[in-house]
Amino acid sequence: MVKKLVILKNITKTYYTGKVAYQVLKGISLEVEEGEFLAIMGASGSGKSTLLNIIGLLDKPDSGIYIFDGQEVNQLTKKELAYLRNRKIGFVFQAFYLVPWATALENVLLPLLYRGKINKEDEKKAVELLKRLRLEKRINAKPNELSGGEQQRVAIARALITNPKLLLADEPTGNLDSKSSQEVMNIFKELNENGITIIMVTHDPEIADFAKKIKIIKDGTFIKE
Amino acid sequence: MFIKYKLLWGGLFHKKLRLFLSVIGIIIGVASLLLMNSFGESAKIKTLKEIETFGPEVMMVVAGSVKVHGGRAIQTEITTTLKPADAEALRKIKGIKYLSPVFNGDGIIRYLGNNLTTIVNGVNEEYLLLRKFPLLEGRNFLKDEILGYKKVAILGYKIKRELFEDKNSIGKIILINKLPFRVIGVLAPIGIDASNTDQDDQILIPWTVAISAVYNVDYIRSIYLSVENLEEIHLIEKQINKILLKRHKVSERNKDFDIVKAEDILQVKTQTTELFSTLVKSISILCLFVGALGVTAIMTLSVNERKKEIGIRKALGAEDKNILFQFLAESVFITSLGGAIGILIGVVGSLIFLPLFDYPLVFPWIPILTSTLLTIFSGIIAGIYPAYKATQVDPIILLRHNF
Ligand SMILES: Nc1ncnc2c1ncn2[C@@H]1O[C@H](COP(=O)(O)OP(=O)(O)OP(=O)(O)O)[C@@H](O)[C@H]1O
Ligand SMILES: [Mg+2]
Numbered sequence: 213m214v215k216k217l218v219i220l221k222n223i224t225k226t227y228y229t230g231k232v233a234y235q236v237l238k239g240i241s242l243e244v245e246e247g248e249f250l251a252i253m254g255a256s257g258s259g260k261s262t263l264l265n266i267i268g269l270l271d272k273p274d275s276g277i278y279i280f281d282g283q284e285v286n287q288l289t290k291k292e293l294a295y296l297r298n299r300k301i302g303f304v305f306q307a308f309y310l311v312p313w314a315t316a317l318e319n320v321l322l323p324l325l326y327r328g329k330i331n332k333e334d335e336k337k338a339v340e341l342l343k344r345l346r347l348e349k350r351i352n353a354k355p356n357e358l359s360g361g362e363q364q365r366v367a368i369a370r371a372l373i374t375n376p377k378l379l380l381a382d383e384p385t386g387n388l389d390s391k392s393s394q395e396v397m398n399i400f401k402e403l404n405e406n407g408i409t410i411i412m413v414t415h416d417p418e419i420a421d422f423a424k425k426i427k428i429i430k431d432g433t434f435i436k437e
Numbered sequence: 438m439f440i441k442y443k444l445l446w447g448g449l450f451h452k453k454l455r456l457f458l459s460v461i462g463i464i465i466g467v468a469s470l471l472l473m474n475s476f477g478e479s480a481k482i483k484t485l486k487e488i489e490t491f492g493p494e495v496m497m498v499v500a501g502s503v504k505v506h507g508g509r510a511i512q513t514e515i516t517t518t519l520k521p522a523d524a525e526a527l528r529k530i531k532g533i534k535y536l537s538p539v540f541n542g543d544g545i546i547r548y549l550g551n552n553l554t555t556i557v558n559g560v561n562e563e564y565l566l567l568r569k570f571p572l573l574e575g576r577n578f579l580k581d582e583i584l585g586y587k588k589v590a591i592l593g594y595k596i597k598r599e600l601f602e603d604k605n606s607i608g609k610i611i612l613i614n615k616l617p618f619r620v621i622g623v624l625a626p627i628g629i630d631a632s633n634t635d636q637d638d639q640i641l642i643p644w645t646v647a648i649s650a651v652y653n654v655d656y657i658r659s660i661y662l663s664v665e666n667l668e669e670i671h672l673i674e675k676q677i678n679k680i681l682l683k684r685h686k687v688s689e690r691n692k693d694f695d696i697v698k699a700e701d702i703l704q705v706k707t708q709t710t711e712l713f714s715t716l717v718k719s720i721s722i723l724c725l726f727v728g729a730l731g732v733t734a735i736m737t738l739s740v741n742e743r744k745k746e747i748g749i750r751k752a753l754g755a756e757d758k759n760i761l762f763q764f765l766a767e768s769v770f771i772t773s774l775g776g777a778i779g780i781l782i783g784v785v786g787s788l789i790f791l792p793l794f795d796y797p798l799v800f801p802w803i804p805i806l807t808s809t810l811l812t813i814f815s816g817i818i819a820g821i822y823p824a825y826k827a828t829q830v831d832p833i834i835l836l837r838h839n840f
Contacts, residue, residue: 213621261836268754270832291756298754305835309749313451314444321440326754332442370753 215282217378217409218244218267223276225262226430236262238432244411246377249404251420252413254429260413261382265341267411268301269293270379272433280398281377298326302371306383308363310355310370316342317351320369345399355362361392372408379403381412385419390419397422440668444756448743449767458777459735461538462728463815467779468786469807470721474804475787477714479796484706486797489632491699493567494534498527498660499695508599517656518685518693521648524660526684530676532669536662537798540578540647540654547612548600554637555596557613565591567578567663568637575596575607583643591622594637597691614651618642629795670698722811728775729815736768736823742829751832764827768820770811776812780805 225237229344236259244250254260265271266278271283277287281300285293320338342351345365355363364384369425371379382432385393393416401422404410413424420426428435500519505795524538537560544557558564562578573594575705582589590611597606606620627636648654653826674696681694747760760763784801791798 234510265833265836268752270836294751294754294756299754303752303835307835309745309835310446311444311746311749313447318440318444318447322444322750323753325441326750326756326759330444374754421798 213229214245214247216279217246217248217281217428218411218421219277220267221277223263223266223273224408225259225266225271225273226256227262236432237266239276240429240433242427242434244409246409247404248408249312249410249424250412251399251423251426252411253415253420253426254431259432260429264380264382264411265411267378268303269297294326299374300377302374302376302379304364304367304371304381306347306366306385307406308355308360308387308388308422309337310363310366310393312355314353315354316347316358316366319366320373322370323374329363338369338373338375341372342366345369346380359392360388361395364388364392364396368396372403377409379408379410381410383414384412385414393419445763446767446770448634448689448739448746449770450838452739453577455735455739456756456774459771460778462731463686463725463775463812464728464779466721466725466728466783467776467812469724470718470779470811471783471801471804471808472790473714473717474802474807475783475791475799476796477710477717478801478804479538479787479791480710480714480798481707482797483795484703484710491702492567492663493699494663494670495567495699496662496664496670496674496677496696498523498662499697500656500658500682501693501695516693517654520655520656521644523681523684524657526680527530527660527662527677530673530680532644532673534663534665535563536660537561537564538644538657539564540644540652540657542647542652544613544651545615546596546600546616546640548609551600553596553599553663555593556634556780557647557651558639558641559651560641560661561644564641564661567661568636569626572623573623573625575620577622578641579812580835583645586645588616588618588646589621589643590618591624591641592620593624593639593641593717594626595635596638596640597623606695607825613640613642616650648768654671661838674698724809725815729772729819731763732768732771732775732816732819736764736820737826738773739767740764740823740827740830743827744834745826747830748835750833751830752835757828760828761824764824765817767796767819768823769816772819773810776809776816779812780808783808 220240220242223237224235226233226235240263243401250262252263256327262271266273272286280296281365283380301331308345311322312323317335317338320341321330321334324334339351342348347362347365347369350362354430355366358366385396388396397419400410440792457523499520501516521538524536526531528536537604540559542557544555546553546756552567561583565572575591578589578591590613592600592606600611601609606623609620610617611620611698624637630636642651644657648657664673677696682689682692685693687693784805787801788798
């Protein structure tokens with residue numbers, strides 16, 4: 213039997229701006245198996261990022277149950293959540309979010325800072341990752357010396373350095389031209405083939421086509437297939 | 438290993454101008470704190486040294502009432518009631534070692550067309566022994582010269598330099614207020630004494646000549662005396678007081694003389710130095726405090742600007758304590774950097790300014806230690822708020838595309 217990595221049951225989330233309440237998620241249920249590659253689509257403001265924040269343990273739902281890798285996460289402390297993010301989840305963002313003053317190599321190593329030591333092995337591994345992503349010539353470049361596609365590839369390397377089970381990506385190609393987008397998606401596909409579970413948010417149907425499965429959010433819930 | 442620290446600290450050196458600006462307040466605070474502390478320490482030593490030139494066993498009986506003011510014995514009014522006979526009367530007290538009547542006045546000195554004005558002190562042959570003033574050349578007065586109204590003079594070191602330069606002065610005739618005096622000795626350099634007068638800028642002559650031929654008065658200004666035994670000084674002071682009250686037919690209330698000991702001067706002096714240094718220390722600490730506030734402001738700004746960096750660190754697994762520590766450490770680093778530069782400036786400043794103002798050179802160990810501790814302390818205080826702000830950054834902002 214294939215293990216379920218993410219189980220969401222009836223997740224709700226409401227934002228308050230001043231006194232105005234706005235329920236973004238109105239009972240989302242979702243199951244993602246290990247090895248899956250899921251694309252989440254939906255209109256702007258439909259709550260895709262909100263959902264991804266919850267799945268990525270960056271935010272908590274107002275109600276509902278979330279079981280990540282066999283663990284009910286509602287009751288976990290901040291510290292335990294930070295630990296899970298560090299060990300099991302990799303993030304890729306639309307705006308890359310590389311640390312501007314650090315080199316590509318240093319950015320890739322950043323997650324390991326929160327495990328304590330960074331040793332020579334880690335450095336070797338980071339260099340290999342960068343090579344795999346065809347960045348061997350850019351190892352010591354700063355983010356502002358890199359193209360968008362290169363920056364996103366550095367960000368992917370950063371997400372992969374911890375060997376995560378789950379890769380979360382919010383519009384990973386949103387800031388890229390079509391050539392770089394294709395490149396990034398090919399990397400995702402290859403990673404997925406090697407066993408990493410991927411949940412990706414996108415607007416772009418062409419990008420979503422790289423996924424094995426597509427779900428669409430509307431009015432705070434998934435549209436039934 | 439290096440990369441770890443680069444990832445922890447790299448953000449600091451990213452904006453160098455800002456780093457410098459945030460550090461400058463601390464530099465000023467610490468440098469002034471250190472400088473003032475060194476001056477304070479040095480002033481204490483200086484006062485003690487000055488008292489040494491006066492000697493704890495020395496007393497002055499001064500005509501008129503004397504106020505010790507800012508370490509200076511100031512004669513508030515000229516009184517003519519202290520007579521040479523009073524000095525003779527005091528000699529009878531047991532336990533007095535040396536005693537000298539003193540009459541001092543201004544003198545215009547001439548030598549081969551060289552003119553200068555200085556203080557002329559009329560004293561006797563015991564004065565040099567009493568004040569422990571060493572002679573560079575020549576000899577002391579003889580008792581016969583005092584009694585015999587001989588016009589002989591001992592020159593202060595500066596006076597000798599100004600009138601004679603390197604040439605021999607012994608045996609030469611100089612004019613003091615147009616009267617010819619023969620130079621018999623030159624004092625070694627002494628410097629400024631406890632009464633704040635430059636002892637190198639004076640001429641000593643027999644007091645008998647001073648009150649008769651030079652100034653034509655029948656009184657003296659003061660009597661210097663020293664005691665055999667330091668323990669008896671208070672006892673002898675009382676006896677002097679008693680004798681003079683009786684001779685001058687005055688009461689304690691309206692007495693026309695004052696007795697000043699080294700001890701009295703020391704007391705007032707340390708009081709003033711301490712008051713001054715407390716004041717200055719408070720100001721420097723205020724400076725440091727303002728500098729720390731500057732660090733708080735700049736660090737808060739930096740936290741606001743680096744929200745994305747903080748968010749990503751959290752998303753990647755940083756706990757609140759990691760973020761707190763990182764930014765607290767940045768504040769401490771900035772303040773310590775400022776502190777180190779401040780200490781450097783303070784030390785160099787002390788080494789330059791202390792000699793410039795004639796203060797004894799002391800290496801300010803204790804001020805360095807206190808400044809260091811204060812700096813680190815204020816760095817932590819300064820860092821608390823921005824570091825707390827940093828922990829409050831919510832990583833969900835990373836997924837907001839309008840961010
Ligand atoms: N912290 C917040 N406070 C208040 N409202 C919020 C907050 N975060 C998101 N929202 C609102 O919730 C709604 C859903 O936001 P979300 O970012 O999840 O949408 P999205 O599907 O990712 O949109 P897009 O495709 O534009 O990125 C939006 O209307 C947004 O304005
Ligand atoms: Mg979004």
